[in-house]
Amino acid sequence: xxAACTRALRKVGWxxxxxxxxxxxxxxxxxxxxxxxRGSGRASGSRGPVVRSKLLSSLRAGGGRALGCAxxxxxxxxxxxxxxxxxxxxxxxxxxxxxxxxxKLILYQYKTCPFCSKVRAFxxxxxxxxxVVEVNPVMRKEIKWSTYRKVPILMVxxxxxxxxxSVIISSIKTYLIDKEKxxxxxxxxxxxxxxxxxxxxxxxxxSNKYWLMLNEADTSGTYLEKGGQKEEMKWRxxxxxxxxxxxxxxxxxxxxxxxxxxxxxxxEGKFSTFEGFVAKYVGxxxxxxxxxxxxxxxxxxxxxxxxxxxxVDEWVAAVGxxxxxxxxxxxxxxxxxxxxxxxxxxxLEAFDDMMANTKVKYWYRRxxxxxxxxxxxxxGRNTEQ
Numbered sequence: 488x489x490a491a492c493t494r495a496l497r498k499v500g501w502x503x504x505x506x507x508x509x510x511x512x513x514x515x516x517x518x519x520x521x522x523x524x525r526g527s528g529r530a531s532g533s534r535g536p537v538v539r540s541k542l543l544s545s546l547r548a549g550g551g552r553a554l555g556c557a558x559x560x561x562x563x564x565x566x567x568x569x570x571x572x573x574x575x576x577x578x579x580x581x582x583x584x585x586x587x588x589x590x591k592l593i594l595y596q597y598k599t600c601p602f603c604s605k606v607r608a609f610x611x612x613x614x615x616x617x618x619v620v621e622v623n624p625v626m627r628k629e630i631k632w633s634t635y636r637k638v639p640i641l642m643v644x645x646x647x648x649x650x651x652x653s654v655i656i657s658s659i660k661t662y663l664i665d666k667e668k669x670x671x672x673x674x675x676x677x678x679x680x681x682x683x684x685x686x687x688x689x690x691x692x693x694s695n696k697y698w699l700m701l702n703e704a705d706t707s708g709t710y711l712e713k714g715g716q717k718e719e720m721k722w723r724x725x726x727x728x729x730x731x732x733x734x735x736x737x738x739x740x741x742x743x744x745x746x747x748x749x750x751x752x753x754x755e756g757k758f759s760t761f762e763g764f765v766a767k768y769v770g771x772x773x774x775x776x777x778x779x780x781x782x783x784x785x786x787x788x789x790x791x792x793x794x795x796x797x798x799v800d801e802w803v804a805a806v807g808x809x810x811x812x813x814x815x816x817x818x819x820x821x822x823x824x825x826x827x828x829x830x831x832x833x834x835l836e837a838f839d840d841m842m843a844n845t846k847v848k849y850w851y852r853r854x855x856x857x858x859x860x861x862x863x864x865x866x867g868r869n870t871e872q
């Protein structure tokens with residue numbers, strides 16, 4: 488639309504410059520006549536017609552050319568702004584494509600799931616655009632096409648499906664660093680294994696899920712400190728095997744906290760009205776009881792808050808006083824995993840208690856800023872596959 492207006496202004500301008508003087512004077516008279524009619528209230532006595540007469544005389548002497556130049560100038564400025572905006576929009580689109588490594592990402596999730604929150608923290612920090620499909624936790628019809636029935640699931644393009652939060656994070660991080668491997672090649676490094684646990688339930692696990700599949704040069708460039716890779720892997724696994732199991736016993740610790748937690752889950756999740764009602768009241772009661780069993784299963788002390796405080800302070804001590812993050816000046820994958828898990832408690836009593844009774848606050852706020860500002864945005868890579 489802006490370009491069309493610019494072309495019209497240019498045509499008008501050239502018509503003023505190229506047309507006969509008498510024609511220009513008539514056109515100028517018509518334009519000024521309209522202006523004079525609208526502004527006659529500002530003139531006093533008989534000065535209005537005199538002023539208009541002088542203006543018309545001056546414009547007849549060359550004002551038409553001046554007006555034509557004004558139209559040309561306006562058209563030129565409009566054209567400049569149009570081209571500038573088009574170029575800026577194109578560059579912004581290209582930057583988005585490059586920063587995402589050319590990936591089209593769709594995340595299937597429950598918003599309040601700590602494993603899904605881990606993936607979102609990773610994608611946000613790295614500035615990777617993605618679409619979200621909120622899955623109904625009752626019917627799960629949004630993932631009925633998948634034989635893998637858990638979330639998160641991340642679809643890459645139209646045909647590559649990534650399952651398990653740690654596999655998703657490791658494989659995407661590998662892809663962003665390694666400029667040679669395709670996503671399909673990387674996924675083969677995380678084979679799926681099925682087994683039966685001690686309760687007789689079939690479980691799916693993935694090999695190598697805390698490893699980045701990098702060559703020696705890329706590994707050295709990614710982990711600048713000696714022992715950095717092992718430290719990152721250790722704490723990523725700690726977040727999955729220990730920290731995440733402290734969330735439910737803490738947010739469902741009392742009946743009041745259980746109701747508040749399910750109110751949040753229903754508000755943020757995808758439920759029908761009936762499902763939301765049942766989830767809030769029946770689910771809250773059920774999770775209150777289940778949290779007691781979880782406390783026993785994971786050998787937690789009666790005061791589960793103390794277990795949470797102990798774990799969080801253990802993490803802060805591992806980061807240390809000399810580093811902003813475990814990754815140094817920038818978060819690594821362990822930072823993002825711990826942040827993602829803890830973030831699901833925001834707005835609940837357990838979160839407020841944790842922030843008040845541990846030393847995690849300053850690290851947590853730094854992580855918030857890093858994720859919000861996409862501080863890990865990649866420089867880009869060749870996306871040919």
